[in-house]
Amino acid sequence: METTKKHFLSDIGVMLGRSMRHITRSMDTIITVCITPIAMMLLFVYVLGGAIQAGTDNYVNYLLPGILLMAIASGIAYTAFRLFMDMQSGIFERFHSMPIARSAVLWGHVLTSLVSNAISVIVIILVALIMGFRSSAGIVSWLAVAGILALVTLALTWIAVIPGLTAKSIDGASAFSYPLIFLPFISSAFVPTDSMPTVVRAFAENQPVTSIVDAIRALLSNQPVGSEIWIALAWCLGILIVAYLLAMLVYKRKAL
Amino acid sequence: MEKAIEVKDLRKSFKSAAVLKGVDFEVKRGEIFALLGSNGAGKTTIVKILATLLKPDGGTATVNGFDVAAHSENVRQSISLTGQFAAVDEILTGRENLIMIAKLRHLKNPRQVAADLLKRFGLVDAADRRASTYSGGMRRRLDIAMSLIGKPQLIFLDEPTTGLDPEARIEVWNVVKELANSGTTVFLTTQYLEEAEQLADQIAILHEGRIIVSGTLEELKKLFPPAKVEYVEKQPSLEELFLALIGKKEEK
Structure with a gap:
């Protein structure tokens, strides 16, 4: 018991090193994750943007938070994918029959997800800068944005762990992410919710993406964040805790 | 016993x-x-x-x-388990696979352990190639070599x-x-x-x-x-x- 606890962090480090190699050796996963959100951003800014009344003269600024969430939602699908591949290959059985904390195996994947999503978020912000994104936010606001995005990534990654562990096929392992990628469309990410019909609007205003997007948007444009940020944080933490507990339950059932 | x-x-x-x-x-x-x-x-x-x-x-x-x-x-x-399907990480090289297990076994000199095993199992030439390029026999040898780390x-x-x-x-x-x-x-x-x-x-x-x-x-x-x-x-x-x-x- 003692030895596995003592080495918990170094074991996670080894696991992180392992799956980071998987990412650096298949950069296409990061490129794929970035391309769709960037294409969306181009489409919305240069094709549809002219006709959208978002009440702002810089539509890139308005759009960016939602695009980042879409990128994260598609990025975590790869966590499910990598986890699924590990389950299939027998390497999990090797790890599980070794004297290491079993949760270290999962945390390695979760931390990898945080790092790889951070990379794609940075790439997308750089592209947005070229497209005219400007922010007057200071260091503290940027840190707050980074914190929210990290929390979103963590929460969604723990959701991804569940299909990663339970799926019967590769397609099944990543299909769960489609609704998550789609969710920003029915929110304030692309257009203000005011123009939507009542029912849609009610959904849009009360789903997590809207509060998260609004909070990030306010932080980036130096506006007062109000209560949005607390609602956003509550959503993230709530999802994180439920998904984590469920994932751990599934994991324990799968692996003794 | x-x-x-x-x-x-x-x-x-x-x-x-x-x-x-x-x-x-x-x-x-x-x-x-x-x-x-x-x-x-x-x-x-x-x-x-x-x-x-x-x-x-x-x-x-x-x-x-x-x-x-x-x-x-x-x-x-x-114990060590060598399962039915070779439990090697295909994206890592043979050497990296061995070093990873040596680290997880918390051995003092993972690089040396890996080098010794590569030699013993005739994998020196393939050491820095990805395991996915190995033949079935090589993969199995790597697999067994990984199981020997830490002398179970x-x-x-x-x-x-x-x-x-x-x-x-x-x-x-x-x-x-x-x-x-x-x-x-x-x-x-x-x-x-x-x-x-x-x-x-x-x-x-x-x-x-x-x-x-x-x-x-x-x-x-x-x-x-x-x-x-x-x-x-x-x-x-x-x-x-x-x-x-x-x-x-x-x-x-």
Whole structure:
């Protein structure tokens, strides 16, 4: 018991090193994750943007938070994918029959997800800068944005762990992410919710993406964040805790 | 404590299908024990229970003196599992695979451990290539090399030669023999009678959820009527022919 606890962090480090190699050796996963959100951003800014009344003269600024969430939602699908591949290959059985904390195996994947999503978020912000994104936010606001995005990534990654562990096929392992990628469309990410019909609007205003997007948007444009940020944080933490507990339950059932 | 494994009345069902219906056997320290059985006989289920990957429904199993269910942590300290499907990370190189396991075993000098094993298993030339480019035999050797890291007292090899060509199979056999010579207990499952005959000190046959016979090869042979002398023209088997031809080629 003692030895596995003592080495918990170094074991996670080894696991992180392992799956980071998987990412650096298949950069296409990061490129794929970035391309769709960037294409969306181009489409919305240069094709549809002219006709959208978002009440702002810089539509890139308005759009960016939602695009980042879409990128994260598609990025975590790869966590499910990598986890699924590990389950299939027998390497999990090797790890599980070794004297290491079993949760270290999962945390390695979760931390990898945080790092790889951070990379794609940075790439997308750089592209947005070229497209005219400007922010007057200071260091503290940027840190707050980074914190929210990290929390979103963590929460969604723990959701991804569940299909990663339970799926019967590769397609099944990543299909769960489609609704998550789609969710920003029915929110304030692309257009203000005011123009939507009542029912849609009610959904849009009360789903997590809207509060998260609004909070990030306010932080980036130096506006007062109000209560949005607390609602956003509550959503993230709530999802994180439920998904984590469920994932751990599934994991324990799968692996003794 | 002379016994490496002691299994009593082990039972396991999946849904309503009973796979193990009361399995008993013992494995002494330092011997090669072969569990023989056809596909689906439950060999892998036994390995998984002994390697703490699966919980038994009934009965007891102790490994190196520790109960697998109650003291799984202690069991894991003293075993290594080489599963049915090569458990190597295909995206990493052979060297990186070995270093990773050495780090997880918290050894002092992971690079040195890896270098020694690469040499011992004839993988030096392929050391810095991704494992996905390895042949079946090389992958299996890497797999077994990974299992040796940290010098576990007991090694499980679940069908180590299934899917290998005859040459690679003999390579693996040599590795297993060498292991046993160095005092490691080897628990091997196989569906090939010849493999058990070649390697094992003790053989147990698993059939329909129970061990139907067990003993040394000599003891098993005694179960049959005494040998009769018959004259049969002996043709070389295709395998012998294949190996002879390949051997000749390499000598050139």
